[in-house]
Amino acid sequence: MTAVLDRPPVVPRLHRARTRWAWGLGALAVVIWSLAGAGAFAGDVVNPAGTGQFGRFASAALSPALDGAFLRVLADSVLVTVAYAALGAALAVLLGAAGAVAVARTTWGRRRLGWTLSRGALAVPRGLHEAVWGLLLVNLLGLDPWVGVLAIGVPYGAVTAKVFADLLDEVPRSGYSALLAAGASRTTAALYGLLPPASGGLLSYSFYRLECAVRSAVVLGLIGAGGLGYQLLLSFSSLRWEQVWSCVYALALLCLLADVGGRAVRRRVAAPRSSGDRLRRDPALTTAVLGSLAGVVWSWWYLAISPATLVSDRTGEQLRYVLAAAWPPDVDGPLLSAVAAAAVDTVQMSVIAIAVATVGAVLLAGVAARPARASAGRRLAGTVVRLALLLLRAVPPPVWALVLLFVLLPGVLPGALALGVYTLGVLGRLAAEATEELDPRPRAALTAMGAGPVGGWLYGVLPAATGPVLAFALYRWEVAIRDTVLVGLLGAGGLGALLASRVAAFDWGAVTTVLVALVLLTAAVDLVSARARSALR
Amino acid sequence: MALVGPSGAGKSTLLGLVNGSVLPTAGSVRVLGDEVAALRGRAQRQLRARVGTVHQHLELVGQLRVVHNVNAGRLSSWPAWRAAWSLVRPQGLPEVLAALDRVGLADRVFERTERLSGGQRQRVALARLLVQQPELVLADEPASALDPVLAERALGLLAGLAAERDGALIASLHDPALALRHCTRVVGLVEGRVVLDAPAAALTVGDLADFYGAPR
Known part of the structure; x- marks a missing residue:
């Protein structure tokens, strides 16, 4: 017995977490494969002749066009963009509310098959980028304001339906069940037991969608729907750099306002003021809701939308013609191999974009985060970085691609980097917010023990920040694969470019094939991303 | 005192x-x-x-393995590269094990700290102090x-x-x-x-x- 007790303690072996290492090494391999595929190692990616033009473009940043005539044009385009965003978001909320009932678990109860099918049906509108919808709708409706509204409303409606349904399903069941047990009908029970607890979340999310719709409306302008994006592209192609910068600043301001306003509303919803014994509504929230409703009515008038277009004979005829031509999908060999090659390009672009954005976000997060105590210099640096990130995400990726084409040779790489720069703007902010929310005590304890800044960061911040930042990066990858299509539509290659060329040739059979490939690809990326995120946990 | x-x-x-x-x-x-x-x-x-401080085990990083949390007591004397490398291949394992042995946790050296109970974490904080000296x-x-x-x-x-x-x-x-x-x-x-x-x-x-x- 004593022999057993006297044995020296056995040192446990260090077991690496195998799944995480596999995911990490796999991700590294995919990034290298993507860079190689985009020709990053093949030399000759820089175009030295373009640096002069780039210099002129960059120097115009300090002297944006401010003459009266252009400012009036600019104001008009801003209003058009806002009107599209407001109507698109309103349509999305309506579709989402109706759709939520159709896909909520509460509706289906134990009928899993119906629930799964209805969820699956949502993946199709969700898998296609707003710009793709725009491109398809333009061919159905012609140049009509409905194109912009529907292009935002339909895919957003699908996302909103899913989120609304999730919000309703997450409400604790007890109140609802009690009402059912007391003999209320399912509708009444839902109205009293499910809707009130979920209403804050629903309202928050509606305003978040409005924020996103502003960005989408700009993007739709790029493919011709009018507004700020369209103006930006016009100024760009006529090489009027001062005007381009005015547009960029207007965009940044618009995005900032949407951001700040949306966040203020969401904060108000999350922490309501107590109203005591009187029935009183939060005046700020009431103003926001009524103001948005008034905005929707104004937008309807400003864009001169008429429902007649949707039900006109011409539209119906065109729809019948396109649907007939689009089925069955084209499955001949050359097209399928072109689709496969384009799909590989698309994946590689999105991977490079996310890799660039993640590395940049990790490096910048520390500076961009607002620390509790900081010197004036540190605070200034933080403000500058946050503004730069705002500018990066205010400018849509296709415009970044045009800028990068000054100094890079055309191909997959400028598109990928453009997407990376834009995603850095989003991811940098998310990473900074994640860093702010970390518990500061471990790092403070390390500093109090005499650890240096690098050591304190490595042991006190990095381990805790890695999880959330990687989760954000993976989530943004799902968004990036959709945005890759957008950059492609405007010429950067991949499935987007293939789709644009097939639509231009009215080759509807091939269009169907490409769309199916797109939906499958985005679904696959969502799946891989979800798996990787659960491996991280 | x-x-x-x-x-x-x-x-x-x-x-x-x-x-x-x-x-x-x-x-x-x-x-x-x-x-x-x-x-x-x-x-x-x-x-x-x-000067070494133990709080109510709140200073530990839950996502790190115990060995790294203990080694954090030595960050003041380690250059940055060594601190970084130690996250990949734990450095100075004998001292860490000796310290953990004194608080009765030597068998949990490679566990993730968040998997330990409150009392065990407090002992990890003590081991960190033992290493800091x-x-x-x-x-x-x-x-x-x-x-x-x-x-x-x-x-x-x-x-x-x-x-x-x-x-x-x-x-x-x-x-x-x-x-x-x-x-x-x-x-x-x-x-x-x-x-x-x-x-x-x-x-x-x-x-x-x-x-x-x-x-x-």
Whole structure:
């Protein structure tokens, strides 16, 4: 017995977490494969002749066009963009509310098959980028304001339906069940037991969608729907750099306002003021809701939308013609191999974009985060970085691609980097917010023990920040694969470019094939991303 | 030395002033012969390395393995590259194991810290201190999450650690008996003021119980 007790303690072996290492090494391999595929190692990616033009473009940043005539044009385009965003978001909320009932678990109860099918049906509108919808709708409706509204409303409606349904399903069941047990009908029970607890979340999310719709409306302008994006592209192609910068600043301001306003509303919803014994509504929230409703009515008038277009004979005829031509999908060999090659390009672009954005976000997060105590210099640096990130995400990726084409040779790489720069703007902010929310005590304890800044960061911040930042990066990858299509539509290659060329040739059979490939690809990326995120946990 | 007083009396603030994580708004703090607030850079780090603090295990990083959390006690003497490499291949494992063995956790060395219970985490924090080898040991309620036997051992360890290097232990404690058994001097704080400063031998458990608002 004593022999057993006297044995020296056995040192446990260090077991690496195998799944995480596999995911990490796999991700590294995919990034290298993507860079190689985009020709990053093949030399000759820089175009030295373009640096002069780039210099002129960059120097115009300090002297944006401010003459009266252009400012009036600019104001008009801003209003058009806002009107599209407001109507698109309103349509999305309506579709989402109706759709939520159709896909909520509460509706289906134990009928899993119906629930799964209805969820699956949502993946199709969700898998296609707003710009793709725009491109398809333009061919159905012609140049009509409905194109912009529907292009935002339909895919957003699908996302909103899913989120609304999730919000309703997450409400604790007890109140609802009690009402059912007391003999209320399912509708009444839902109205009293499910809707009130979920209403804050629903309202928050509606305003978040409005924020996103502003960005989408700009993007739709790029493919011709009018507004700020369209103006930006016009100024760009006529090489009027001062005007381009005015547009960029207007965009940044618009995005900032949407951001700040949306966040203020969401904060108000999350922490309501107590109203005591009187029935009183939060005046700020009431103003926001009524103001948005008034905005929707104004937008309807400003864009001169008429429902007649949707039900006109011409539209119906065109729809019948396109649907007939689009089925069955084209499955001949050359097209399928072109689709496969384009799909590989698309994946590689999105991977490079996310890799660039993640590395940049990790490096910048520390500076961009607002620390509790900081010197004036540190605070200034933080403000500058946050503004730069705002500018990066205010400018849509296709415009970044045009800028990068000054100094890079055309191909997959400028598109990928453009997407990376834009995603850095989003991811940098998310990473900074994640860093702010970390518990500061471990790092403070390390500093109090005499650890240096690098050591304190490595042991006190990095381990805790890695999880959330990687989760954000993976989530943004799902968004990036959709945005890759957008950059492609405007010429950067991949499935987007293939789709644009097939639509231009009215080759509807091939269009169907490409769309199916797109939906499958985005679904696959969502799946891989979800798996990787659960491996991280 | 034991620091006693009701919660909110300023015990943690006093400990923070000593280790430099709280800056005085007025007056000055001298620790181990140096003015805390006046030091910068290397000199500040060197002083901090000589002062070790255990909080209520809140200073540990849950996502790291135990070995790294213990090794964090040595960051003041490690160059940055070594600190980084140690996250890949743990450095100085024998010392870490010896320290963990003294707190009875050697078999959990590669566990993720968040998988440990509160009491086990508190012992990891102690092991970090053993590796740091400070001259002045500050302990913010080091026994709060431990059962009586472990609390007894933890305080013994802390006092022994301070004695090894001819240093001192300042511990804020809730248990009067524990304070009297392990400390030679007891200081009582109420609303930021010292209202009691006496050798432990001159006090009884009943005297101290009054400090925590126990019924008189």
